[in-house]
Amino acid sequence: MSGSPPMPQRRGRSHDVSPRSSLVARFFRRIPVWLWLLAIVVASADFRLLLAGGVAAPFIMVDEVIWAELGRGFADKGEPLVRGVAGPGYSVVYPLVISPAYALFDNLPRAYAAVKFINSVVMSLAAVPAYFLARRVVGQGLALLAALLAIAVPSLAYTGTVMTENVFYPLFLVVALVLVLLLERPTLVRVLLLAGLVALALETRIQAVAIVPAALLAPLVLALFQRRGVRETFSRYRALYGVFVALGLLALVLQLVTGRSTQDLLGAYAPVGSASYGLGNALHYLAWHVEELALYVLVVPFAAAIVLLARARSLAPPLQAFLAALVSFTVCFVPIVAVFASRFSDRIEERNLFYLAPLLVIALLAWVELGAPRPRVLAPVAAGASALLVLLIPFDRFLTTSAISDTLMLLPWWSLQDHVGSGWVRPAALALALALAAAFLFVPRRYTVALPLLVFALWVLAVKPIWWGTHGFEHFARGSLFQGIRTVKTDWIDRTLPSGAEAAFIWTGRTDRLTVSENEFFNRDVGPVYYVASPTPGGLPETRIHIDRVTGAVTLPGHRPVLSRYVIADSSFEPDGKALARDNGWGITLWRVNPPLISAVRIDGLFPNDTWSGKNVTWIRRRCTPGLLLVSVSSDPSLFVAPQTIVAHTNGGKSTQVRLAPNGQAVLKVPLAPAPATGRCRVDFTVTPTAVPARVSPESTDRRVLGAHFNRFLYQPGARR
Incomplete structure (x- = not known):
């Protein structure tokens, strides 16, 4: 090897203990290391399982549905399946790990709880390799601290997700x-x-x-x-x-x-390799990801790593090897993630980079082990640069709902913004970054072990906004469940269907796409998904159906009939059959039908994949009997400042109307009587006034003529007003 040999570290080889860590080492030495690691893993798993219990439903869509489907595929059929389709090109290790949950529990809500138990244990096991990795460069006491920090990273919140x-x-x-x-x-x-x-x-x-x-x-x-x-x-x-x-x-x-x-x-990620990327945009995202990584580890580990790298040639070989791995992982991971984000997600993908945090923390512990060297010029430059990175984060751009799933360390700042306003976020971030930089520079050497403990404490404080804040996991999961299922029992479909039966889901685009995702996540008996106009977002296997406007016959490609005996659909699609169960919140209904499938209802006047109407809406039911039609409608105060009127005419005759406030909701009750000649019921709705969003708001590009939201149609044969 050319050149002079490296200077030895103060602690010598990795198994020696320096004077700086001797007190900590003596405290821990009485208890075997394996017992400490076991305690850390068990305590972490228990704590994470307790937190994960508050996550009511999946909310990272459609990822959580995909991994759950793959896990169920391994449990049920021994192969990776998504909606019954094999070989979708996804990774298989995680689905295999969680598959026992689906093999043990037929009840999917219980299987979901079991998955979160598996997550809590497996992710907490990160403490073990973190300890042995740190043990290459620090003493036993600090290595145990590295294990503790590895399970304290904010991203262990993902134990509450199927990811x-x-x-x-x-x-x-x-x-x-x-x-x-x-x-x-x-x-x-x-x-x-x-x-x-x-x-x-x-x-x-x-x-x-x-x-x-x-x-x-x-x-x-x-x-x-x-x-x-x-x-x-x-x-x-x-x-x-x-x-x-x-x-x-x-x-x-x-x-x-x-x-x-x-x-x-x-x-499944093959499109990533064929996409085109803009250099300028990619460089912006590269900078933003580096800046957010500095925020994630709270400045101090970043500064310590810079100091060690600048002095790498004088360090002992084990620490040199560790730093080489740190540099290589950082140089390769950050640009790849940043370039991907610049094209496919338009957000900071902290979720793909937090793995580097334990390495940076171990670098901080190694710096402490060396006696916290602070070169006169290098240390202030390292601390200042690390703090400056935090200041450069464009908080106003990235404090959005995408942060909830992908950029957890921004959630505390979003919570702060809710309390003090957006103008104070950057000054507060600057104050924290400067305080951390000052701690790196001025904490006495004998107390520098307090710096990793400070990182630990701040990560623990971040748990509150990440889990329980307005933009936290629990709140967002409850919101996602509300958007998809509003019944008390999330497995209401499985509870209703006879054993061995499955129901096809008809997606009309009139309700939130989560009505499909949440119901198939919690119900084994949801079978193929069919769509009328556009598929649900996410690219999962779905089949388009055609509904004949005259006969109502529902057909698959090739004019094949739909032969499902049970179907699930929102109130805009009503088959000729018997309703078995209903989610009254969304009007999602489970039907038993006599194949081939026929739609008994036709609705005209609603925009595709939307609940917005134009000025006129028509509802027609084939094979109609006397009863009531209940129509849930709502307005939008951003478009209308005065009340609207909705008038309904039945078969061109009797009229019913409702007055709708700009921020109000109403239920229009329309008596039905079939036309003697056709046996059909026809209701024509007229909405006044209407509005064009582009004319109301200069920022809008929507030039549609909008009337009201027709949220739900409920046909009640035999009912009276």
């Missing part, structure tokens, strides 16, 4: 540990172990593709730290490069032999 983060987080830390071990001593066994873990990670989350370039880059970064030449580096790590290149070539050959493109390696 791959629950498995990928601990698995990523295992990968990081093995990579560091490989950098220290590159044996073939460690190379093969790393390759196997990368394959496992890829089958957990396709984002793991970033691990491959990180693993190949890390030896070069370490060579830079150790002043080793390129030729010597490739020679030392020839097993790593040989195995990974061979596996890469094998994957390409298999794709060519099977007639598939390299983009197909991304599975």
